[in-house]
Amino acid sequence: MKIEPLGESTDPLVNIFNTTVAELLNIVEAYRQRKLAEDIELLESEGGALSFEDKLKSSIKYGLSNKEDQTERIKIFGSNKPAKDRSKTYFQICWEVLEDPILRILVISGLISLTIGATLDEHPAYGWIEGFAIIVAVCVVVNVTAVNDMQKQKKFKELKKRNRTGRVVTILRDGVWSSMHPKHILVGDIIKIENGITIPADGILIDGSQIEVVEAAMTGENDNIKKLPFEEAVRIKEEYYLNNPGVLEAMKKSEEDRHHELPSPVVLSGTNLAEGVGIMIVIAVGKNSAEGRIFDLAERADELTPLQVKLARVAGGVGKLGLVCAIVTVITLYLRFIIEIASGEISWSNKEHPLLLVKFLIIGITVLVVAIPEGLPLAVTISLAYSIKKMQSENNLVRKMQACETMGGADQICSDKTGTLTQNLMTVSEMWAGNQALNIESGPPSQGTFQAEFLHLLKESIFMNSSAFIDPEKGKQGSKTEIAMILLMQALGHSDCIETRNTYLERYHRIFPFSSKRKKSSIIITTDEGKLRIHVKGASEVVSSCCTSFLTVDGKSHLIDNETSKVIQNMISRMTDNALRVIALTYRDLPIDVDIEKFDTMGFPELEKSNLTLIALIGIRDPIRPEVPGAVKECQRAGITVRMVTGDNKATAKAIARECNIISKDTQTVMEGKEFSTKTGGTVCKECKTKICPCPRNAREAKTSTKSIREDVVADLEAFKEIVANLAVLARSQPDDKYTLVTGLKQLGHVVAVTGDGTNDAPALSKADIGFAMGITGTEMAKESAGIILLDDNFKSIVRAVIWGRNIYDNIRAFLQFQITVNIVAVISAMVGAITIQQSPLTSVQLLWVNLIMDSFASLALATDPPTDDHLNRPPYKKTEFIIEKRMWKHILGQSIVQLIIMFSMMYAGEWFLPEFGTGTSVLYNKDTDYVIAGRTYNPDGSENYKPYLSDPNIGPSRQFTYIFNTFVLLQLTNEVNARKIRDEVNAFERILMNKMFIGIWFFTLAMQVLIISVGSYAFSCHLKGLTVEQWMICIAFSAISLVWRFVLVFMPTSIFSKVHVDENRNSARLLSMRGSSMQRERINLNTT
Known part of the structure; x- marks a missing residue:
């Protein structure tokens, strides 16, 4: 069971702190490699956790001092500042774009064309222009793509920075928690960890x-792991050794791993606190921490979003067709040339034919470039x-791109x-206390309502069994429910919450934080009389x-008889029915x-389960957001079923659900989590059919397992x-119930969005297709598990996300x-021609210019059309729905046919x-007719x-083919307007002015086309005089x-188009390998944020 040390430090400054970085990291490594309790034994040999108070020149009671010069501490142990983003430079991105094999072939072909044109062409003065123009066009494509990537990189750096902003941790400095x-955070800091936070550094628990x-x-293990000071x-370790004699010898001879059999005091950075509260001393930060070392060793893998994968499959089908067309085109051109040479129709020319052979290759490559719609992933991005x-700006902070789509x-x-x-x-709206019902909304109870003895116990219960407080400077801090009760005490004339807690500072014995399984929290204190007292608060x-028993207004305790029991239960029912x-x-x-x-047996404290005395029932109202009923109606109109999952009881949940329009029919049901779990059986392993099974939970475990x-x-x-057919509300639910609900809905083929704010919601948030975490009340773990963070915790924002x-x-x-x-028009016309x-x-x-229009300009123009509420007037997309539906094929093929005819x-x-x-000069060669002269270089018979x-040099490229080029580009600009509508809407111009990006890019493209036609000359194979106004018309x-x-x-x-589609389910590996770097450029992953 020997732990491999990370090494020893030779830093001459080490004696300042009586320990080394390596010694501290060995403690963490002992935990990571532990088979049973090696980390605990190592800590014991070091003198225990409290020995680090001296070694790190810290204080368990006061923490570090802000007056201390922290330079040496940072120099030796490092800082917890996040590592700098490894952003790519502009030139690195350009080089990545040029790794595309197609673009490289074009560059080489352009260079060959330029060289031959400038040396062997009949007219070298302008023979080099086409090759040079190809290189320039490639440069434009590369730079446009690089600019897009740079802007994208900048946006996600900002998003990453925003995700880090707002994270806070409670640190003890100079005896004050801040x-x-x-x-x-520095090594030696004393920090408080609470339910839901992501632990920011490696440390040792000293209390909790x-x-x-x-x-x-960090490890891929999803189960909760118990930790102890x-x-x-x-x-616990000593008791285990005592009860299991010979275990150490057995472990030495065995490869058995009992990593979590004994609780450890070591906590790792990057892990999440699921339950409890504690205090730890920091032993590693930044790049020395467990999280820092992992990030230093490996970058997280980029992934294509689901829509990008689907589009890659579509592009694969189109790309394969383009590849076939390109190959057929090149082979036909070369075969025809060989036949003409062999038959004697033409004679080999050292000046003309080498350039012609290169041009044949360039035509094929260009057909392939245009055919492969690599602009699709760019459009998604x-x-x-x-x-x-x-x-x-609408309060949806997106962490994972796939959540949007x-x-x-x-x-x-x-x-x-x-x-x-x-x-x-x-x-607080209503209250039952001292065997009387009080309406608090109409005003607080009068001064004489309760006697001092009763108020003392009420105050003790509310102030002590709570972590919330109201600070004169920071305002309300903590649970809103607890704040409401503190405000009640203020209304009763007791504003000394913090002072009361301070008097009990040395009297805390045990805190049992709120648990969703227990539905309660409790605290054990010593009273003024020296007695032990437990306060329990909950559902x-x-x-x-x-x-x-229960308290009366004079503070006396009375047994609860049947009549009083009925009064209490009726009071609870009346309050819950009133939401x-x-x-x-x-x-x-x-x-x-x-x-x-x-x-x-459940791990719940026995003391809070019996013989309690009821002080009061507090009825708390949380008003419905005024926009929620309308938002729920909008969801229902859009074909979305809204269900409420809450910890409240059935009566309260049902009343609130009716207010929200979630329940609008008598057939809709409310079910409690316990009943739901019993009837459905909860979740089990698909293979083993059991809740607990030996199947690995993650890829790391799967490596050493024969099971999937x-x-x-x-x-x-x-x-x-049967249950979910009418289920509207899941009441008194636990996180496991929510997880079961999400799992089952996904099994039935639904696309599920779920909201959550607690650490225990993380499994459901991760399991759902889209997880929404609460930005205000959500724990860090919930936010890490979610795809979208609701910055205002508002249901209306979810509706906006749907839109x-x-x-x-x-x-x-x-x-x-x-x-x-x-693609269809360009490829077919190029091949046939x-x-x-x-x-x-x-x-x-x-x-290449057309390709630029398609990929960059059109993606900017069409992919940025703003949403409207009309999107809610139709049902959601189905998972099995083809991305190109029949109506789209009608317009694609219909427009292609017309364009090809033209x-x-x-x-x-x-x-x-x-x-x-x-x-x-431009018309002298065609004196006998009012029409352009045929601009075809060769006739179909080869002449x-x-x-x-x-x-x-006075005539140059033909007017006819200038007509063709200009008409083709204008057809694409017109069809760009058509393509905005995909559902047979009659008016193609509807809301076109709402998209300023579309208008700007459309007119910019038109202006560039005018410029190209007018001055493009040999570079763009345009007539030297361009086109006249009449010809433009x-x-x-x-x-x-x-x-x-x-x-x-x-x-x-x-x-008639019912059988026309591209198979979107077939493998797109060939396309991805063909345009590997191009696709790689579009891979986005926000998980690292």
Whole structure:
């Protein structure tokens, strides 16, 4: 059981602190490698936990001193400031983009074309231009992509920074507990850890109660792991050794691992406190801590979001088609050339043909570049990044990108009550005390209502069994429920909460924090008379059932008879029916020799289970948020079922659910968690069919197991299905019940969103398709498990997330409809042109410009369309729904057919209907007609056509093919307007002015096209004189056909397209390998935030 040490320090400054960094890290490493209790034994050999008070020049009672020069401490042990983000530079991103093999081939081809054109071409003065233009076009693509990535990187750095902001930890300095940012923690600090926080540094527990930690973030183990202060851990270890003689010898000979059989006092940074409160001394921070060392060794793997994976599959189908077209095009061109050479139709020319062969290759490569819609993941990234920014302004802080897109398909929302559906503004509304009912809303009880003895016990119960307080400077701190009761005491003339606690500072014996399983909290103190007393507070029906007596106004205790019992139960029922949360305050005086460490089989304190005296019943009202009933109605209109999951009893939960419109039909039911769990059987392992099984819980455990990773399912799915058909509210529920509800709904094929604020909600938040954590009341562990954080804890913000999720999906579909149309037209026209006339109607540079329009400009324009409330007028997307639906295929294929007809008409018959205007050199070669001269370099039979004119520096590229290029681009701009609508909406221009980004990019693209046509010349293969105004009008007229044709398509039945789709379920590995770096650029993961 020997622990491998990390090494010894030779730092000459080590004697200042009487310990080394290595010695401290060996303690953590002993825990990480422990088989039984090696870490405890190592601490014992070091002199125990308290020995570090001297070694680290700290004080358990006063902590570190702010007056101390902390330079040496930081120099030796390090700082807890987060490591700098490893952001990529602009040039690193550019290089990553250039790792795309297709772009590299284009660069090489461009260089070859440039070299041959400048040396072997008949007209080297401008023969180099096309090769140079290809290189410039690639540079533009690279830089546009790099700029997008830089902006994306900047946005997520800001998001990461915002996620860190607001985290606080309680640190003891100069004898005063203060809230500080974790970055200020130093080795030797005494810090308080409380339920829900993420532990910010490695340390040793020196005090605490009922501490349970989840180490999933560090070890992958999802179970709660019990921790004990050092002294208790030693005692438990000694008892274990005594009761298990020979265990140490047996462990030495065995490979058996009993890592968690004995509780450890060592806690690791990055883990989460699931239960309890404690105090620890810090022994490692920053890069020396367990969390810091893990992050230093490995970066978290990037992952494609689900929508990106689905789009990659679509792109894979289109890309394969493009690859086939490119190969066919290149092979046809080379075969035709070889046949012409072999037959003697043409003779080899050292000046002309090497460049021609390179151009054939470039045409094929360019067809492939245009065919592969690598702009799809970019569009997802842009849409998500844009949406994330906008969603934050609407109080949705997105931590995981996939949560945005998944919300578009959410059809179930399981919502908490407190703070989400309600305002979390707790006020005491009613009270039963001293055997009388009091309406507090109408005013506090008069001064003579209660006698001093009663008030003393009421004050002691409220002030002592609570961690909340009201500070003159910081205001209200702690649980809103406890604050409401403190305010009640203030109304009764007792504002000395902090002072009262200070007088009891040395009289605390044991604190049992609130547990959702027990539904209560308790504290054991010594009274002024020297007696032991336990105060118990919790859910009224749970705690009152443990009472055998009650207090009257004079502070006297009386037995609860049948009549009084009925009064109490009726009072609880009346309050809960009035949507009040009822808290019972009780106490019990204990004999001085009582065993306060006695627990039942559930681990609950025995002392709080019987012989309690009821002090008061407190009815607390938490008003419904005024916007919630309307928001719930909006969800129901959108096809989303809203269910409430709460810890309140059935009566309170039902009353609140009715107010919120969650219950609107008599058939809807309310069920308590216990009954729900019994009927459904809870969750079990899918393979073993048991709640507890040997199956590994994570990938780390799976490496050493023959079994697959455990998958949880509902034990009795049929019973579950029957229950959830009408289930509206799950009352008196525990986190396990919420987890079962989420698991079952997902099993039934639903997309589930769930809200949570507590540490115990983490499993359900992680299990759900979309987890919403409360930004105000949520624990750090809940936030870490969630995909979205509700900054205002408001249900209305969830509705906004739904709208944004659906909008993202619609925007991606719009872009998909646009891009696939361009792909089909560009690829088919290029292939047919190359095969028939040895040239594509669009040159390589022109196609690269079109590719830029498709990928970057169109993705910005279409992926940023803002949402509207109309998104709630239809049901959610289904998981099995194809991303390209039948109506979309109707418009994709319909527009493609029209565009190809226009393109081929211009290409093969343009000289018969495309007019020529103007005078001068540009028209002299066509004196006998009013139409343009045929611009095809070769005729279909292989004979030369326009080729001689290309050699004339006064004429250059043809007017006909300038027509074709301009009309093609304008058709795409027109279709960009069409593509905004994907549901056969008649008006394609509806709300177009709402998207300023679309308008700006559309006109920018048009302006760039005008510039290219006017001055593009040889670089873009445009006529030296461009196009006249009249010719521009003709191009615009042809492009307008797309708008008219869309109107026809809207009324065309979609049934003829019912069998047209790209299989989105097939593997896209070939596409990913083909465009590996391009896809890699779009991988986004926010988990590291």
